[in-house]
Amino acid sequence: MEMMDLFIIGIGTILAGGFVSMPLPERMKSWVVAFFTGCGAALVVYVSVIAMFAQEPISSGYVLSYPVGTVTLVIDKLSAFFAMVISVMSFIGTVYAIGYMRPYCGKKNTVTSHFFFLAVLVASMLAVTAVQNVAAFLIAWEVMSLSSFFLVAFENEREEVYRASINYLVAMHVGVLFLIGGFLAAAYKSGSLDFASFTAVFGENRNLANLVFVLLFVGFGTKAGFIPFHTWLPKAHPAAPSHISGLMSGIMIKTGIYGILRVITLIKIPGVEIAYFVLIISVISGILGVAYAIAQHNIKRLLAYHSVENIGIIGIGIGIGMLGLACGIAPIALLGFAGGILHVLNHSVFKSLLFFAAGGVYQKTHLLDIEKLGGIVKFMTFTSVAFLVGSIAISGLPPFNGFVSEFFIYWGMLKGLSAGNTLISIVMVVSFASLALIGAMALLCFTKVFGVVFLGSPRSDYHGAPSEVSYTMRAAMAAQILIIVLIGIFPQYAFAGISIVAKTFMPGGGTALNVSPYLATLGGISTGLLIFIGISAGLFIMRGILLRNRSVYGYKTWDCGYQAGNTRMQYTASSYAAPFLRLVRPLFSWHVHLEKPQGLFPKDAGFESHAEDRFERGIIEPIISLIERFLNAFTWIQSGSTQQYILYGLIFLIAITLWIMVV
Numbered sequence: 311m312e313m314m315d316l317f318i319i320g321i322g323t324i325l326a327g328g329f330v331s332m333p334l335p336e337r338m339k340s341w342v343v344a345f346f347t348g349c350g351a352a353l354v355v356y357v358s359v360i361a362m363f364a365q366e367p368i369s370s371g372y373v374l375s376y377p378v379g380t381v382t383l384v385i386d387k388l389s390a391f392f393a394m395v396i397s398v399m400s401f402i403g404t405v406y407a408i409g410y411m412r413p414y415c416g417k418k419n420t421v422t423s424h425f426f427f428l429a430v431l432v433a434s435m436l437a438v439t440a441v442q443n444v445a446a447f448l449i450a451w452e453v454m455s456l457s458s459f460f461l462v463a464f465e466n467e468r469e470e471v472y473r474a475s476i477n478y479l480v481a482m483h484v485g486v487l488f489l490i491g492g493f494l495a496a497a498y499k500s501g502s503l504d505f506a507s508f509t510a511v512f513g514e515n516r517n518l519a520n521l522v523f524v525l526l527f528v529g530f531g532t533k534a535g536f537i538p539f540h541t542w543l544p545k546a547h548p549a550a551p552s553h554i555s556g557l558m559s560g561i562m563i564k565t566g567i568y569g570i571l572r573v574i575t576l577i578k579i580p581g582v583e584i585a586y587f588v589l590i591i592s593v594i595s596g597i598l599g600v601a602y603a604i605a606q607h608n609i610k611r612l613l614a615y616h617s618v619e620n621i622g623i624i625g626i627g628i629g630i631g632m633l634g635l636a637c638g639i640a641p642i643a644l645l646g647f648a649g650g651i652l653h654v655l656n657h658s659v660f661k662s663l664l665f666f667a668a669g670g671v672y673q674k675t676h677l678l679d680i681e682k683l684g685g686i687v688k689f690m691t692f693t694s695v696a697f698l699v700g701s702i703a704i705s706g707l708p709p710f711n712g713f714v715s716e717f718f719i720y721w722g723m724l725k726g727l728s729a730g731n732t733l734i735s736i737v738m739v740v741s742f743a744s745l746a747l748i749g750a751m752a753l754l755c756f757t758k759v760f761g762v763v764f765l766g767s768p769r770s771d772y773h774g775a776p777s778e779v780s781y782t783m784r785a786a787m788a789a790q791i792l793i794i795v796l797i798g799i800f801p802q803y804a805f806a807g808i809s810i811v812a813k814t815f816m817p818g819g820g821t822a823l824n825v826s827p828y829l830a831t832l833g834g835i836s837t838g839l840l841i842f843i844g845i846s847a848g849l850f851i852m853r854g855i856l857l858r859n860r861s862v863y864g865y866k867t868w869d870c871g872y873q874a875g876n877t878r879m880q881y882t883a884s885s886y887a888a889p890f891l892r893l894v895r896p897l898f899s900w901h902v903h904l905e906k907p908q909g910l911f912p913k914d915a916g917f918e919s920h921a922e923d924r925f926e927r928g929i930i931e932p933i934i935s936l937i938e939r940f941l942n943a944f945t946w947i948q949s950g951s952t953q954q955y956i957l958y959g960l961i962f963l964i965a966i967t968l969w970i971m972v973v
Contacts, residue, residue: 313357314370314383317393317440320353321433324400328429332422336415339425344404347432351397354436358390358397362810381443382504388575389439391651391811392568396439399561399658400432402786406666407553409780410673424464428554430457431562438565444493444503448486451565455482458562462550474549481542485532489569492525508576519577523584526573534566536625537595540618541926544602547614548678552669555610556662559617564654567624571651574632574815585632589737592625593744600751601894604887605921608678609668609759613661616704616755619748620657624650626745627719630726630738631815637734640816640823642725647812649718652804656711656797660703663790667697670783671763674776680759680883685768689776694764696787701756703794706749709839711797714804717835719745751890758886766880799839802832891921898922 327346331339361368367386385393407428414421434454441447459482463475493503499518500507512519532539543563547555570588574580599618606612627650634643670693671686672678687694703710723745726738778784797804809825816823891898898921905914947958 312370313360313368314385316353317357317368317383317385320350320357320397321436323350323353324436325350325429325433328426331425331429336421337412339421340404340408340411343425343429344401344408347404347429348401350433351401354397355394357385358394361385361390362387362807380504381441381446382506383440384442385440387811387814388568388571391808392439392564392654393436395564395655395658396432396435396561399662400435400557402789403553403557403560403662404428405789406556406669406783406786407551409783410551410553410669412780413673420464424461424551427457427460431461431557435562435565439568442505444497444505447505448489448493451489452486454562454565455479455486458554458558461554462546462558464551464554465549468549471549474545478542478546481532481539485529485539487529488525488532489529492522492529495525496522505572505576509578512577516581520581520584523573523577523580524587527570527588530566530569530573531591532566534563534570535595535618535621536591537598537618537622538925538929540595540599541923541930543617544606544611544614544923547617547665548608548610552610552665552672555613555669556665559614559665560658560662563617563621564658567621567628567650567654570628571815574628579635579817580632582633582636585629585636586737588625588632589629589741592622592629593741594622595619595625596622596748597744597751598897600748600755601897602921602923604751604755604758605891605898607680607883609671609680609683609763610665610678612680612755612759613664613668616664616752617657617661619752620653620661620704623716623719623745623748624653624657626650626741627653627715627722630719630722630741631812633726633734633737634722635815637729637731639725639729642722642729643816644809644812644823644825645718645722645725645828647815648805648808649715649720649722651811652718652797652808653712653715655808656703656715656794659790659793659797660700660710660712663696663787663794664700664704666783666787666790667693667700670779670787671776673779675770675772677770680762682770683763683768684766684770684880685764686776687764689772690778692778692784693787696791697764698760699791699794701760703798705753705756707753709795709798709843711794711804714797714801716745716749717801718805754887754890758883762881762883762886769880799843800836802829802836805829805832897924 324347327343327350330346331342334342357368367384367389369382369384372381372383407425411421411424431454434450434457437450438447438454441450456479459475459479462478463471466472466475495518496508496511497503499515500511508522512522528539532542535543547559550558596619599615599620599622603612603615603619606615627646627648630646631643631648631650632646634640634646668678670690671683674690675683675686677683699710703712706712706716720742723738723742727735729735805825805828809828813819813823907914
């Protein structure tokens, strides 16, 4: 049996899980989908590993009817990497769903369709990585968008969920219009719908290559969440169930990154102006994404904005790599692409871990408002530790995986300073400072979230002490923690694997590029991290030994003799972030609700502030309003008259008959 057949069987197995689960009892559906996803993912990973180390890509052609024609499926090193990430993280997500969806069994009649569309989503994402035909690619892309729409709309009886899912669906179809425009422009010049035919056209016509890249970047960037195409993301992620939020943020938006990288492989050597374009958009996305995150009160909405931030970091790595290609400086290109591609994996792990931990908190407290949470670590220790690990990783701190990918990007920038080009040096310095600023703001944001949500005392009545999440949810988070730690303390092995993918962007496959010096440097970093972990563990063990025979009691922090403290005296998320938000206040549209105390003995008083996205308020909402006014001009068509509807059908039949006769 050919390798491509195994890959297709793997996708089919995942899809079959959705169909098999439909007639089964509700409590068995999640187990069946997880089992089939695991089996299918194992086949996909097996084929992908072989493709990663093979000299030639695994490919196969299939002849379909007009207008699709011959569809070529290709598993090269880029496809293999994304297929592995999607497969592994999807399986972990379905394991988490076993415990997360249990409270919904018997309460919602949409559990059956939910697990079916979950299987369809995973299968369609894998299909996107392999298809090399425009028509088939767009079909797989549309199936992915539609299936994720139904998953976001799981609790559609809630108004905010219904509106968020519709907003998401519209945004995805706006993105598809740009994809269709870009692909049609390339297909018109090449005379073929096959991706491979575009390379020669792009090489002959640089202006066409730039135009197509911009159109496709907008289409793929809408899915990925680059600013200003991101406005759907902070709405959809909080609305979806937490395992869907984790999968969408962790892997689905990365199909947009895959699309951008695939276009780069077709262009071969991008223009300098395109590299700067990607770099500028990415820096803006990173800085504004984390700035908007700091201002949020809903924990899942906050994490959604951090997806925008991390897409910006990935884009910075890709932009650095493109700049290295355009200027013919291979080390810059290698480190830029390696950092960006590795951050795809790293973000998929730590972001889904954060969403899973937040989902556990929501399941046990039914709260997402950061201002109403507190003291969770006393009730849910494992979930709290999982969120802490994810927070350290997303902040780019050692010894976890977020540090490694960002370190590669920093390294590429430092290489750019020695390129001997003044403009490139300036760009590298600005990019370096921007990435450092992003990291500092991310650290501020997650110290706020962890300190307010998990430490301190509860700010609300939880209607009983929250308990730890189910063992399947803990198993999923434990697997993610393991991946985070392994990549963090063994960066040389991560680079060795990622460099195989990054080299595919180099002229000649990067065969002449020696990566041994990079591996040696990373080996030294690994040794230092292991020593640091060993010393920290030794001190912790020593502390335990010294305190073993001593009585330890807990008491509140010294409070200047004031004994009437309460939870209202704790830092809130707003007060913690207020000094920073004052500095960036012009970035937001603020809505403030102030209830002043009245009388000598006031009973009620309150203050609330909400930050709105200026891009949504200034760009998206006016466009939507314009579209609504345009469509309202045609409301007369929907008259409610049966006779008029029959007339529409008759006119259509006459028109199509005349068209057939003429043709």
